[in-house]
Amino acid sequence: MSDGFSFTLEASDGPARLGVIETPRGKIRTPAFMPVGTAGTVKAMPPDNVRATGADIVLGNTYHLMLRPGAERVAALGGLHKFMNWPHAILTDSGGFQVMSLAKLRKLTEEGVAFQSHIDGAPHMLTPERSIEIQCLLGADIQMQLDECPAIPIAHGAARESMLLSVRWAERSRRAFEEKAAPGQALFGIVQGANYDDLRRESLARLLELDFPGYAVGGLAVGEGRAEMFRVLEIVAPEMPAGRPRYLMGVGKPADIVGAVARGMDMFDCVAPTRSGRHGQAWTRRGPINIKNAAFADDPEPLDPSLDCPASRDYSKAYLHHLFRAGEYLGPMLLTWHNLAYYQALMAGMRAAIAAGRFGAFVARFREETGETIL
């Protein structure tokens, strides 16, 4: 584990865990939700407001940043923290997932992935070593190994081949990281293996030999459904080391996160609160609502006056409805802000419940209020 990076498990309540990750950029309270700041900005949010919602860490996307404005340029400007005016912790992904979903003319080999930029068609090569180099240029506090993330369903043989490639890339990522990383930065390994229990176990066992300071579960929330995702977590999480943070990548909606915390996961990221906020969906204690619905045109109530967030507290639903109907910037701005505040309040609620040994009651109440059945 790198100097200056540590994880302390402070309490457990069944499989649910309360913890703190220490980094040179500050503490990350877990369970933690990381707002997604793809291109060096959490969309439609000034960073001060992101912080004020309770976020300890945001996520940046290596694929987007390497293409525009470019990792070397960000480094010359003082690194990603300074560039985006976010002095707190940043996690970057490896770029692998977005290369496979966004880039053109991809070619995957043992060496890495050759592709063309979706912006200008320029050729690029992403290898485990280049991914780490980029993440170090950006100055990410938590970095991710390059991996391959196949869709589900996938045949067992192909899933194992892909998983073993990811393990070999984990090893190469680790070597590159040891050469390039700054003190206090940490590299996480990523458990793959689709929805095959034996492959997930094999992936984790091989990564444990490499002794990462944190472990992610990747390749979920790719179409398998919530019940199947939870089933895989029930296989993997109990075998993950208790003393290391556990990151469930790309997850999810509130019920996904509550269910994953109940199964022992600690860290989450998802575009749901920001993307859906830009499109008029607000997450509330009673589930999501679409503010563009005519039912809200005369609704004088705010989204949630109990949240310590101006967007949730100081504007009527009628006003938010009007902003979306009129196509005003402030609509997406306020709904993004509210959704992030809702997500962070959800995380804070879970942390308090775990600390008090009443996580079961928290989940029961969440189930009752939202009507979610699969938890």
Added chain:
Amino acid sequence: MSDGFSFTLEASDGPARLGVIETPRGKIRTPAFMPVGTAGTVKAMPPDNVRATGADIVLGNTYHLMLRPGAERVAALGGLHKFMNWPHAILTDSGGFQVMSLAKLRKLTEEGVAFQSHIDGAPHMLTPERSIEIQCLLGADIQMQLDECPAIPIAHGAARESMLLSVRWAERSRRAFEEKAAPGQALFGIVQGANYDDLRRESLARLLELDFPGYAVGGLAVGEGRAEMFRVLEIVAPEMPAGRPRYLMGVGKPADIVGAVARGMDMFDCVAPTRSGRHGQAWTRRGPINIKNAAFADDPEPLDPSLDCPASRDYSKAYLHHLFRAGEYLGPMLLTWHNLAYYQALMAGMRAAIAAGRFGAFVARFREETGETIL
């Protein structure tokens, strides 16, 4: 003059004036710039940030608000201040200018303007009485008479006919206002007459008989050019009553405002800082720059660290350039914020200069820094 509304002239430096308008919603320091909040929002700005730039008052557009969400709806929701979460002063225009520039199938008669909504084609009628009714439903602190605002050039005869219609509408507006307005609200008359000196003088003389608590100069910045606008102001302003605020409608760029303050005007509104900010133009002490220009891709300097504004101080031009290139919401958000901070700092600078009796030096420095020749 209405109870609770007053104007105090605190100092003069040549024709330039320093003053304070008192309203039940707070003080308005003049010379004042009013950010435009057309549809119940200063575009891309949370109201707290508008306030933090130094704005004492914002402008709302009657035409937009009457069509969407509707004046009666805003009134039922507690008025425009509450609706848009702006507890400070609000000025609304009469709707006349936008009807003539935006609506479909307009028909102007002595009674008023019949038109179809540009949003859904619904028929509407805007009369002096209905305009005041709407402005009172919105709860505007400063309201404007309905007027006709002809383009320049226009023949003298047509300009006089139009001006006299505006005077008759001023009288009807005043009667309606006396019936409907709340204590502390004020109605301003609008001087018209295109760029004919005699018509401007006649318009003002007729309005003075109606004894408004404030007077606007309308029908400028409609294509006549800065020099011609200043020439008209030099005719009109000296004849406007010293003890009443003087509002130059729809003006302008920084040099327009500085030159108009130098000619004795007190209040201004313009979409320039907000609209140009959304399109990548930043106003600076050295004039406007286009942040999308490739020259800024690696520029580590902020727009203006001397401004007490996060958008001006905490982000490099390279970052702002990146945000616009990437099409991120935060680009327009930050440039709008910066531009409003720049405008408000410009107004504060003029107020301080007038108070200190060094307005001439202020104008000389502005001219030197910006390279503006017509001032």
